[in-house]
Amino acid sequence: MISQRFSRWNxxxxxxLLVGVAFLIDPSGRSSSIFRFFGRLHPAMIHFPIVFVIVAFMGSVVNRFTKSERWDSLVHISLFLACWAGLKAVFAGSWLSQTGGYPSDLITLHKWFGIGIVWSSAFLLVVTTAGSGIFQTRMVRLVSWAAVLGGLVVGGDLGGQLTHGRGFVTQYAPAGLRLVLEHPDPMKTRFDLSTPDVTTVYDGIVSPILMEKCSSCHGADRGKGSLRLHTVEAITTHEGDEPLLTAGKPEESLLIKRIELPEGHEDQMPPMYNAKPISHADVELLKWWVSSGASFDQTIASVEMPTTIYTILQAYGLGGIRTGVFALDVAPPDTALIASWRQKGVSVDVLAEGESLLSVRCTVVQDCIWGPEADGLAANVTWIDLRNSDLTDESMAGLGRFPLLTRVNVAGTAISGSGLAAISGHEYLDYLNLYGSMVDDNALQHIELMKKLTSLYLWQTKVSEEGIARLRSALPQTEIDTGDAK
Ligand code: HEC
Structure with missing residues (x-):
């Protein structure tokens, strides 16, 4: 029989010992191989305290129903074993966490739950062995049991997520329970990627990495190596023997060089024995930032993004990046005008990518370029298809009123080229189809101005060979289709 005195000393x-674990085993430190060995026993050890707690709980339930104290010894001994088995599991878990590879926020939470469960089991032992006094009250007993059992459920769930991934337990849980157990996914909150056309690469990606991995030594409080990395100002005003950042050249930037040193190199950043290691993906992201100019105001959407970077950022929750007209905040179109346009035989569709942007097709241009509907909807139309219509160079002037055009198809029309002046200054124009129209070399002066053009169709037009050569050099990024097999 365990006495109250004994349980208090316990x-x-x-x-x-728990305070010792919490403060002496630094989760970001490195464990020796014998501790790693114990660490790996953690997932097995964890079952012992769970079983002891369950046995103790069942014993006390039986006691209650039989209104006897016959099972007291079982309850006390099980609780005593539960706290010591739990303590071993906490030690093993702390060593395991030092081997790294687990999300740090989950680990910390899981560890505190483990510590809490062990402590409350020891406390519960005091409560159940108390003969009288405050510990004997029903309330104290109930709260203590709730702490131990509730802690086991939530702490165990966190452990499950650490080994099997987030949402492992909650995936099939009833909705109510899921609300209690679900946590925001840190993969989706680490970087700010929700508005890539507004957020800068520095604010959204670079700064979070530096704050997480470097600022404990190079931050507001400490400036190891007289370097601080916590603000734009601190970064840009650093003076060292070597440039910290050389725009466009990661290989000449000390910040990148030091994080790219091989594991174990004495100058490696973050230093091997001290800090959270930096992941390969983080290094790639920082290099990408420096390669693209180490700018503090370029937005995520405006920087060219290689596939590797896009893949990394997608894992962190980057959705499709809206560029060009899709990044604009266009007011929704007037539905009454759309209806009236349709009645005149103009076909109007909403572009799936942008709810406010329209694609329009018609064969009688008077209706779709000049009418009152066009006046009201010109700022929403981004694709216009006038294939085989009665378009002329004069009526084409109306397209000047559609500032967001990205695709213009005037194939098979009678335009000769001067009408193109109306769209040559359009900022977003990237597709122009002149196939089978009457355009000739006079059109070139207008086409040359369309710097954003990526596709140009000139098949069966009167544009000369020399004219096409001239266009190719003026618009090197444009794919020019002349119908010839290249
Ligand atoms: C645990 C502390 C610690 C952390 C974390 C840390 N550093 Fe350092 N860092 C130092 C110390 C100490 C020095 C000075 C000694 C030296 O140069 O090695 C230093 C020096 C540097 C220097 C050289 C500065 C100069 O001008 O000579 C750079 C660059 C650097 N760190 C980058 C980083 C980056 C980037 C990170 C985050 C990925 C980082 N450090 C994280 C401790 C740290």
């Missing part, structure tokens, strides 16, 4: 000892 509580004191357990408390001291």
């Amino acid at each position: 509580l004191v000892l357990i408390t001291i």
Whole structure:
């Protein structure tokens, strides 16, 4: 039979040892191989305290129903074993966490739950062995049991997520329970990627990495190597023997060089024995930032993004990046005008990518370029298809009123080229189809101005060979289709 005196001393000892674990085993430190060995036993060890707690709980339930104290010894001994088995599991878990590879926020939470469960089991032992006094009250008993059992459920769930991934337990849980157990996914909150056309690469990606991985030594409080990385100002005003950042040249930037040193190199950043290691993906992201100019105001959407970077950022929750007209905040179109346009035989569709942007097709241009509907909807139309219509160079002037055009198809029309002046200054124009129209070399002066053009169709037009050569050099990024097999 465990006495109350014994259980109190037990509580004191357990408390001291738990404080020791919490403060002496630094999760970001490195464990030696013998501790790693114990660490790996953690997932097995964890079952012992769970079983002991369940046995103790069942014993006390039976006690209650039989209104006897026959099972008291079982309850006390099980609780005593639960706290010591739990303590071992906490030690093993702390060593395991030092081997790294687990999300740090989950680990910390899981560890505190483990510590909490062990401590409350020791406390519960004091409560159940108390003969009288405050510990004997029903309330104290209930709260203590709730702490131990509730802690086991939530702490165990966190452990499950660490080994099997987030949402492992909650995936099939009833909705109510899921609300209690679900946590925001840190993969989706680490970087700010929700508005890539507004957020800068520095604010959204670079700064979070530097704050997480470097600022403990190079931050507001400490400036190791007289370097601080916590603000734009601190970064840009750093003076060292070597340039910290050389725009466009990661290989000449000390910041990149030091994080790219091989594991174990004495100058490696973050230093091997001290800090959270930096992941390969983070290094790639920082290099990408420096390669693209180490700018503090370029937005995520405006920087060219290689596939590797896009893949990394997608994992962090980057959705499709809206560029060009899709990044604009266009007011929704007037539905009454759309209806009236349709009645005149103009076909109007909403572009799936942008709810406010329209694609329009018609064969009688008077209706779709000049009418009152065009006046009201010109700022929403981004694709216009006038294939085989009655378009002329004169009526084409109306397209000047559609500032967001990205695709213009005037194939098979009678235009000769001067009408193109109306769209040559359009900022977003990237597709122009002149196939089978009457355009000739006079059109070139207008086409040359369309710097954003990526596709140009000139098949069966009167544009000369020399004219096409001239266009190719003026618009090197444009794919020019002349119908010839290249
Ligand atoms: C645990 C502390 C610690 C962390 C974390 C840390 N550093 Fe350092 N860093 C130092 C110390 C100490 C020095 C000075 C000694 C030296 O140069 O090695 C230093 C020096 C540097 C220097 C050289 C500065 C100069 O002008 O000579 C760079 C660059 C650097 N760190 C980058 C980083 C980056 C980037 C990170 C984050 C990925 C980082 N450090 C994280 C401790 C740290």
